[in-house]
Amino acid sequence: MTTLEQQPTKTEGRKDPWGVLLEKVGKHQDRAAYHALFEHFAPQIKYYAISNGLASHAEELVQEVFVSIWRRSCLYDWRKAAASTWIFTIARNQRIDMLRKMQRTSAEMAVETEDLWQIPGDNEDEPVTSLHRLMSERRIRESLSQLPEEQITVIAKVYMEHKSHQMVADELNIPLGTVKSRVRLALNKLKVILQDQNV
Amino acid sequence: MTRHHPDSLSLMEYSAGNLSEPHALCIRLHLEQCPHCRSRVDTLNSLGAVMMDHQPKVTVADSSFEQLMARIDSSPQVSSPVVPQPKVSPLQKLLGDDINALPWKRQLADVSVLDITDKFPGQNERVVLQKLVAGGKAPAHTHRGDETTIVLQGAFADQKGVFNQWDFVVLNEQDEHRPVAVGCEDCITLSVLSAPLKLTGAFTRLLNPFLR
Numbered sequence: 001m002t003t004l005e006q007q008p009t010k011t012e013g014r015k016d017p018w019g020v021l022l023e024k025v026g027k028h029q030d031r032a033a034y035h036a037l038f039e040h041f042a043p044q045i046k047y048y049a050i051s052n053g054l055a056s057h058a059e060e061l062v063q064e065v066f067v068s069i070w071r072r073s074c075l076y077d078w079r080k081a082a083a084s085t086w087i088f089t090i091a092r093n094q095r096i097d098m099l100r101k102m103q104r105t106s107a108e109m110a111v112e113t114e115d116l117w118q119i120p121g122d123n124e125d126e127p128v129t130s131l132h133r134l135m136s137e138r139r140i141r142e143s144l145s146q147l148p149e150e151q152i153t154v155i156a157k158v159y160m161e162h163k164s165h166q167m168v169a170d171e172l173n174i175p176l177g178t179v180k181s182r183v184r185l186a187l188n189k190l191k192v193i194l195q196d197q198n199v
Numbered sequence: 200m201t202r203h204h205p206d207s208l209s210l211m212e213y214s215a216g217n218l219s220e221p222h223a224l225c226i227r228l229h230l231e232q233c234p235h236c237r238s239r240v241d242t243l244n245s246l247g248a249v250m251m252d253h254q255p256k257v258t259v260a261d262s263s264f265e266q267l268m269a270r271i272d273s274s275p276q277v278s279s280p281v282v283p284q285p286k287v288s289p290l291q292k293l294l295g296d297d298i299n300a301l302p303w304k305r306q307l308a309d310v311s312v313l314d315i316t317d318k319f320p321g322q323n324e325r326v327v328l329q330k331l332v333a334g335g336k337a338p339a340h341t342h343r344g345d346e347t348t349i350v351l352q353g354a355f356a357d358q359k360g361v362f363n364q365w366d367f368v369v370l371n372e373q374d375e376h377r378p379v380a381v382g383c384e385d386c387i388t389l390s391v392l393s394a395p396l397k398l399t400g401a402f403t404r405l406l407n408p409f410l411r
Contacts, residue, residue, distance in 0.1 A: 031268070038264050043256035050257060062259055066267050067277060074280040081241070088248035092216040103321050109220075110318060115289040116223040117216060119240055120231045137245035144249055152253075159215045159250040165208060180208055187207055190246065 018083035026073035151186040203366035214243035221391040232365040309335025331380040339377040344393035353386035
């Protein structure tokens with residue numbers, strides 16, 4: 001049995017190209033790398049904003065997410081997360097933050113968006129977890145194409161339109177139980193979740 | 200080590216950023232102490248990233264990148280690297296250092312409560328801290344709607360098992376229970392109530408803040 005840390009070269013090979021660019025921004029404020037990230041991720045984030053009902057603030061959200069990427073890139077560690085996963089969480093947090101500001105609740109709140117939504121702790125010291133994190137995105141990407149469209153639709157509504165399972169059920173005019181079972185089937189197939197009961 | 204975890208569907212709603220703030224807080228407090236669920240949320244965040252990539256793309260305005268760089272160059276305040284802050288639990292930010300010393304309101308012999316709903320402006324749920332003195336019993340009750348609870352201190356037991364610190368449990372109208380605080384500490388829980396709970400036993404007539 002070989003472990004992750006005994007194979008630095010092999011591990012190095014798992015670096016994703018966006019992660020390499022992100023590190024260049026973090027270490028050297030590399031503008032060409034930053035521009036390449038912008039070209040790839042900005043159109044995704046703009047769609048994310050629009051599908052979340054922020055059409056009139058879509059460009060603004062893209063800007064906020066990228067300022068945050070610029071400022072936080074020094075904290076990015078490719079062993080902790082794939083770049084796209086890291087960027088997704090920033091987009092999500094900025095989306096939540098923007099809505100909070102619009103509702104003017106943020107000023108009155110003792111806890112900030114990050115306090116509630118950022119994963120706490122330092123999992124990076126757990127090698128199994130690091131490996132797991134690195135592989136999971138690749139695996140999900142590969143398995144997504146095998147999912148039936150109805151399952152992808154439900155997951156897309158949860159992630160892209162911030163709809164609760166109940167709201168998805170109402171919109172698609174199907175029972176809540178059906179939505180939940182589609183999600184569970186998808187998560188099982190994607191091996192996102194090992195059986196809950198084995199937890 | 201915690202043994203009662205949020206289910207994968209709740210973690211997915213958390214990962215998608217769709218939960219109300221009190222619910223997110225319950226999950227977040229559990230994650231702080233549970234590497235297993237942290238790892239599950241990590242994976243779900245990857246699912247979010249893959250979904251974002253799987254969706255259509257929308258071209259940004261031509262000047263968008265120039266504007267961005269102009270903003271970054273305009274002031275160090277905009278562009279300075281984020282300095283990692285010392286980690287303070289959101290619980291501490293919200294409730295201070297000692298949850299035992301809060302202005303608890305005694306409700307029954309063994310039960311004290313503190314409504315902290317006003318700490319979550321703009322949210323529709325009630326957020327309540329409950330304290331059951333060590334060895335104390337709560338009256339039998341059921342729940343209207345869903346009640347999400349996380350154990351902040353001590354432990355309680357009911358017919359479904361023992362719930363230790365950082366355990367996570369969701370109860371609804373089917374769950375009538377009569378929790379008992381086990382161990383030598385007072386048991387303190389944080390609950391998010393979508394609707395008030397309903398007393399079912401001999402205490403029904405007592406004024407209950409959950410019933411208003």
